[in-house]
Amino acid sequence: MLGLMQDVPLLISSLIVHAARHHGDVEIVSRRVEGDIHRCTYHELHRRAQRLAHALDALGVGSSARVATLAWNGYRHMELYYAVAGKGAVLHTINPRLAPDQISWVIGDAQDGLVFFDLTFLPIIEKIALSCKTVKAFVAMTDRAHMPATTSVTGMLCYEDLLAGQSGHYVWPVLDENLASSMCYTSGTTGNPKGVVYSHRSTILHTFAAALPDGLGFSARDVILPVVPMFHVNAWGIPYVAAMVGAKLVFPGSALDGKSLHELIEAEKVTASAGVPTVWQGLLNYMEQNDLHFSTMRRTVIGGAALPQAMLRAFAERYDVTAIHAWGMTEMSPLGTVCALRATHGDAKGEALYRVRGKQGRAIFGVDIKIVGPDGNELPWDGVAFGDLLVRGPWVVREYFHASGENPLVTDADGVAWFPTGDVATIEADGYMQITDRSKDVIKSGGEWISSIDIENLALSHPAVAMAACIGVKHPKWDERPLLVLVRKPGVDVEGAEMLRFFEGSIAKWQIPDDVVFVDAIPLGATGKMQKNKLRERFRDHLLQAK
């Protein structure tokens, strides 16, 4: 017997229709690349998304056609999110920090027919335009007055011209919920990036889970500033979650420095935010230097890289902001775990609380996790055993784009398929997972594993340290030993020997790095993560030479 409920597919268009109908007056505020602040409501944004959908029809964008964006967080980007997916095409968000030849490679691989771009990225478009054979037109996301006077790109279109004259009424088609809605390439450190293709169904289910109180926990009482970019895993789903719950959105555009973020947070009365640790470090440094505070901001979700203890404490003790640690990946839409507290934590305070909050958290419903040893057998949840972290769920990748059926999944003894994340983790008895490393970043010293994240975390709690990367480098006796690469805070001095003494008593002696090197900057990848592979190349023989 089948259930007798209405057969309404899970579609992305339903989010913006809901937001326009039930939260129509709620604002979406954007700092534009043109320099000013733009304001509109969900109702207005829906209207413009409908006009854009007509414009896409007029340009011949058909079902499942790929439409790319190279854009910051802003209302026009959000219009594209809804118009492209809503009409049954696929939004391909491109990370503009990829090298230009990688950008043209992903455009070719995805077979993008149109590329929408913010004016900031015109120089990239000019570099790649000729090599993008699949692209019929490049669309500048601006109005006629701001169109570039001269450019080498032929036939460039103007976003506002496309919308002008189109009807604000569009009947969103009833699609198969398993159709592709958007795609995003992983910025792997080796080989070509891999395409991850999300569906309407996976996106809506992820949105429900992310909207749970112990998920991202956003509500209609929130003013959300997504600092995490809309070009990376759909800004962790915030453009969808905000529409689902009716939260006000504040988009920072390209201005991600501490001063611009703080001004926007105060001016728009932002209550909650989300981003990677490196962005928050910039904001915290600026606020400390200028003795500033937050009037309304109370929560920020931090993920993409481990949340350092020093940052967790700074947010809590200096600014009364709860930093909520979360973990996920492009292949997971991206949310897997969130570090929300349980009733058993009662009113835990101080060290005990920070210890819990520093972990990557517990699985949200929809995602299952387990750790396995080299034999593929599940390891105990005791907070000590660490192994490869596997995940499964309806918003976890099954196959990469253009992978010709190649299967990234592993099947366990019960015949259940899991995606290997490439992360190494422990899980506590109460389900709190902690990432100890990326499997390729693990340091293996004489057969013992050392967590680079633990060491970086500790190094960052030293007042003179701005950034820290711990890498395994060659050692004649132990195969590999940890080397700590540090960036000093401006105007503060610290020597290597002092740093090494700083570790004494906090970690086992054999885990203390063998040496410390200071650099001006640690190379960051396209998503703001430290490129440890570059450091490993540079310092590979450091300890051999030192002997």
Ligand code: AMP
């Ligand atoms: P990406 O697909 O580019 O978002 O990268 C996903 C990877 O980032 C994960 O597999 C982890 O290695 C890392 N990552 C994400 N969130 C965290 C976190 N909270 N702590 C440590 N590593 C993280």
